[in-house]
Amino acid sequence: MKEELIDDKICKFTDCLEALMMKMQEADNTCVELSKDISKRDFAVLIFVGKNHDVIMRDIAMYLGIPVSTTTGVIDKLVEKGYLKRYHSKEDRRTIKIGLSKFGLDSYNLLQSTLHHMGGAMLAGLSEKEQTELIHLMERVAANLVNYVPTAK
Template sequence: MNKEKTELVKSFVCALENLMMGMQQVDSSCMEAYSDVSKRDFALLIMLGKSDSMIMREIADFLQVPLSTATGIVDKLIEKGYVERQFSPEDRRIILIRLNKEGKAIYLTLLNKLNYFGTMLLEEFSNEDRIRFTQYMEKAANATSHLRFKKI
C-alpha cells in the first residue's frame, strides 16, 4: 500500500472511531436509563424491533452464540418483561420471539436517541453533502455486510 493510501486509511479509521464514540454515548445514555439491559440485550432488542419477530436460530446467529446461550438470553429478557414467545400463526411448531410493550418502549427510546444523533451529525453538512454522505455510509455498510456474522 502506498504512503498516500496508508494516510487516507488512517484518517478514515480515525473519523470512524470518532463516529463510533458518538454512537457509544447514545448506547451509554440508554444503558443508564435501562440498567438491567446489557449491550448484547440492546443489540437483540434493536434487531427484534427492526424485524418484528425472530426464531431462536436467527437470534443465535445474530448474537454469534450457541442456541442454548441464545435461549438463556431470551429467557432473561422474558423475565425482565421485554420480550415474549408466541407460536407462529402459520406453523405452531415454530416459536417466534418478539418485543412486548415494554421492549418496544426501549426500542423506541434508543431509536429516538439514534435519530437525534443522526440529525445532529447531518446538520453539519449541506443538503447535497447529506445525501452523498448517506449514500457513502450505505455503500460502506453493504461492503461490510458479509462480515456481520463472522469474527474478524
C-alpha cells in the same frame, strides 16, 4: 509514495469511524443507564427484534454471531425482565416467535429516539445533496463489511 497516501487515508478514515463509534457508545450507554437492568448485548437484541419484528431464535443467534443455545439464555432473561415475549407462529404452531413486549417496545423507542437525534446532529451541517451522498457511501462501506472477518496481523 502512493502507498503512503493510501495508508494516510485509511488512518484518517478509521480515526473518524472511531470518533463516531465512541459517540454511538455514549448513546447506547445513556440508554443502558436509564434501564439499569440490561446490557449492551441485550439492547442489540431489542434493536434487532424491534427492526425485524417477530423473529425466530435462529435469526437472533445469527445476528449476534453466537450459538442458538447461548441465545436461548439471553432471550430467557429478556423475557423474564419483561422486554420480550415468546409466542407460537400463526402459520406454524411448532415455530416459536420472539417479539417485543409493551415494555420492550418502550425501551426500543427510547433507543431509537436517542439514535435519531444523534443522526440528525451528524447530518445537520451537510447540504441535502451531501447528506444523500454520505448515506449512499455509508451503505456501500457497510456492504463491503458483510463478509469481513477481523484478524490480528
